Amino acid sequence: MEEASKQLGKFGEDAKVLAGGHSLIPLMRLRLAQPTALVDINGxxxxxxxxxxxxxxxxxxxxxxxxxxxxxxxxxxxxxxxxxxxxxxxxxxxxxxxxxxxxxxxxxxxxxxxxxxxxxxxxxxxxxxxxxxxxxxxxxxxxxxxxxxxxxxxxxVANGPHKYIKFRRRLFDWAIVGAAAQKMNGGWRIGLTNVGSTPVRAKAVEEALQKGAKPEEAAQHASDGLDPAGDLRASPEYKKHLARVLTKRAINQAEGRQ
Ligand SMILES: Cc1cc2nc3c(=O)[nH]c(=O)nc-3n(C[C@H](O)[C@H](O)[C@H](O)COP(=O)(O)OP(=O)(O)OC[C@H]3O[C@@H](n4cnc5c(N)ncnc54)[C@H](O)[C@@H]3O)c2cc1C
Missing domain, CATH: 3.30.465.10 (Uridine Diphospho-n-acetylenolpyruvylglucosamine Reductase; domain 3)
Incomplete structure (x- = not known):
């Protein structure tokens, strides 16, 4: 660790850590990343x-x-x-x-x-x-x-009801939108993938569930405050729609309903 950190320090912003390489190498092939030094941490x-x-x-x-x-x-x-x-x-x-x-x-x-x-x-x-x-x-x-x-x-540690649903066009694709539900300490935690520039915790949904709303009612809040970027696969409106639908499904499926 010391040696790796020292090597990174030596090259500064021009160096990159190499772990599995499955994001970094594609970026380098596209010339979107052009580090002059790679510090391989696999050892x-x-x-x-x-x-x-x-x-x-x-x-x-x-x-x-x-x-x-x-x-x-x-x-x-x-x-x-x-x-x-x-x-x-x-x-x-x-x-x-x-x-x-x-x-x-x-x-x-x-x-x-x-x-x-x-x-x-x-x-x-x-x-x-x-x-x-x-x-x-x-x-x-x-x-x-x-x-x-x-x-x-x-x-x-959290081993209560849970579900992650990834909506994608092909089996191995990245999520167009993803929704996760985890029951924990008597409440729900709800998270969303790819509906903004960072991951999102859907607190409005969590609070609605806490107040006794049914999953389909609470899930309507999944798109509150979201401003996702559109891309080739989905418009912003469609992503917001997916956030609501997938959140409802994730909560229901976590509890064993379809
Ligand atoms: C075809 C394909 C499909 C994929 N689908 C998905 C998917 O559905 N969901 C998903 O989440 N990911 C997906 N990935 C990405 C995959 O999970 C990558 O493995 C991951 O994004 C990066 O991990 P890595 O170990 O390969 O990191 P690397 O590619 O080695 O590094 C990625 C970046 O993180 C930095 N880095 C790596 N490790 C450390 C560390 N320990 N400390 C500091 N910096 C570090 C590197 O410097 C680099 O900037 C996909 C990748 C491919 C090629």
């Missing part, structure tokens, strides 16, 4: 772990999607995370991509940032701990310094 074995820590689950930054998907500890302590990991990309992406890479990359369509935000996870680096709500500040933007390395993502 830092202490970054590859899943640890139970009381009411928390500590996931090392180098943990691959496939490991999260298949981990019995994750399935037991935070099954929503295992479910989400199984929805990331295809086998190749899941074999190489890492949770640290997804959070550091902060793509608005990334799946874990939504779960981290809605569950009040913490992003730990070689220097500090940052609450997820302060970490995803804009699209592809985080408070990470050039020589800072994400070491862990720390989630609370």
């Amino acid at each position: 830092i074995k202490e970054l590859d772990h899943i640890k139970e820590d009381g009411s928390k689950l500590r996931i090392g930054a180098l943990t691959r999607h496939v490991t999260l998907q298949n981990s019995n500890v994750v399935k037991d302590k935070l099954p929503l995370l295992a479910e989400v990991a199984g929805e990331v990309g295809d086998n190749q992406v899941r074999n190489m991509g890492t949770i640290g890479g997804v959070v550091a990359h902060a793509d608005a369509a990334g799946d874990y940032p939504t779960i981290a935000l809605m569950l009040d996870a913490e992003i730990v680096t070689n220097r500090r701990t940052i609450a997820a709500k302060d970490f995803f500040t804009d699209i592809f933007t985080t408070p990470l310094e050039a020589d800072e390395i994400v070491t862990e993502v720390v989630f609370p």
Whole structure:
């Protein structure tokens, strides 16, 4: 870790951490990223772990999607995370991509940032701990310094009813919109993917559910305050519609209804 951080410091903004390479290498091929130095962290074995820590689950930054998907500890302590990991990309992406890479990359369509935000996870680096709500500040933007390395993502244990629904055109696509529901400490946590420049926690939905609204009523609030960008696959209005529909489905399916 020390050596990696030192190398990053030496090259400053021109250097990039290389983890699974499944976002960085495509960006380099497109010349959208042109680092002069890559610091490969794959040999830092202490970054590859899943640890139970009381009411928390500590996931090392180098943990691959496939490991999260298949981990019995994750399935037991935070099954929503295992479910989400199984929805990331295809086998190749899941074999190489890492949770640290997804959070550091902060793509608005990334799946874990939504779960981290809605569950009040913490992003730990070689220097500090940052609450997820302060970490995803804009699209592809985080408070990470050039020589800072994400070491862990720390989630609370939550093994009640849960569901993540990713709406996409083809099986392995990124989410056009995603919605997550997790029952926790007697209330609901609701998160949305790709409806803004950062992940979104749908607090209006959570509050409506808390006051006793039915899922279909509460889910109407999923698009409150959203201002998503349109893209080739969906207009802003369609994304807002999806946010409402998918939120209703996620809550219902979490509770075993269709
Ligand atoms: C075809 C395809 C489909 C995909 N579908 C999805 C999807 O549906 N959902 C989804 O969430 N993702 C998807 N991805 C992205 C995939 O999950 C990537 O693995 C992930 O975005 C980046 O993780 P990585 O380990 O590959 O990071 P890298 O590509 O190595 O790095 C990505 C960025 O994060 C930085 N970085 C990486 N690790 C650290 C660290 N520990 N500390 C500080 N900075 C770090 C790098 O410097 C770089 O800027 C897809 C990718 C492909 C190629």
